[in-house]
Amino acid sequence: MHDARPLPTYLVHRYHGWKATAYAENQSWYRRLAGEGQHPRAMIVSCCDSRVHVTSIFGADQGEFFIHRNIANLVPPCEPDGDRHGTSAALEFAVTALKVAHVIVMGHSGCGGVRGCHDMCSGKAPALEEKSSFVGRWMDILRPGYERVSGIAEEEGRIRALEKEAVLVSLENMTSFPFVAEAMEAGLLTLHGLWLDIGEGRLEQYSPGTAGFVPI
Numbered sequence: 204m205h206d207a208r209p210l211p212t213y214l215v216h217r218y219h220g221w222k223a224t225a226y227a228e229n230q231s232w233y234r235r236l237a238g239e240g241q242h243p244r245a246m247i248v249s250c251c252d253s254r255v256h257v258t259s260i261f262g263a264d265q266g267e268f269f270i271h272r273n274i275a276n277l278v279p280p281c282e283p284d285g286d287r288h289g290t291s292a293a294l295e296f297a298v299t300a301l302k303v304a305h306v307i308v309m310g311h312s313g314c315g316g317v318r319g320c321h322d323m324c325s326g327k328a329p330a331l332e333e334k335s336s337f338v339g340r341w342m343d344i345l346r347p348g349y350e351r352v353s354g355i356a357e358e359e360g361r362i363r364a365l366e367k368e369a370v371l372v373s374l375e376n377m378t379s380f381p382f383v384a385e386a387m388e389a390g391l392l393t394l395h396g397l398w399l400d401i402g403e404g405r406l407e408q409y410s411p412g413t414a415g416f417v418p419i
């Protein structure tokens with residue numbers, strides 16, 4: 204027996220509300236989506252943070268985005284070692300099977316994962332250094348980013364810069380996957396880096412020309 208219980212009542216109510224309204228009004232569209240399969244044009248890698256809501260920001264419907272979320276929106280380097288790599292699997296499927304035209308990495312303000320990485324790398328979070336810490340070992344991906352911002356004197360500014368490094372490190376790592384490099388070379392795939400200020404609703408994108416993030 205699996206230890207799973209019935210949904211909390213408030214979620215059951217919300218589900219029935221959706222089924223009676225949004226679903227009922229668009230039933231034929233949902234059936235077409237189910238029949239035709241998915242053909243998203245873009246993959247988005249964003250943080251698990253509950254405040255990051257990419258489908259709201261872009262007004263996206265079901266079927267438009269292939270979304271992968273993980274702690275601090277990180278893409279690891281290509282490591283074909285036979286281990287379990289959820290993010291790499293999602294990237295592989297999006298690029299090779301769905302043939303998405305865009306992969307967008309979206310970082311955000313107040314990222315707890317990035318702050319944890321900052322504290323770990325600056326010696327303030329020994330628990331995250333433990334081998335048994337899943338968050339700590341995941342945040343190892345961002346260590347090269349910490350090296351690049353460690354010279355910023357003010358802590359909050361350093362953490363904000365590290366949030367943007369999480370996007371840049373992920374973009375760099377993505378090109379280490381042969382199927383990503385090949386699709387880019389063939390002109391079939393472009394990568395994009397975004398950072399969201401949650402409180403201000405401000406979206407910035409990485410601009411290679413300025414080597415920084417500029418508001419959209």
Ligand SMILES: [Zn+2]
Binds near residue numbers: 275
């Ligand atoms: Zn986050």
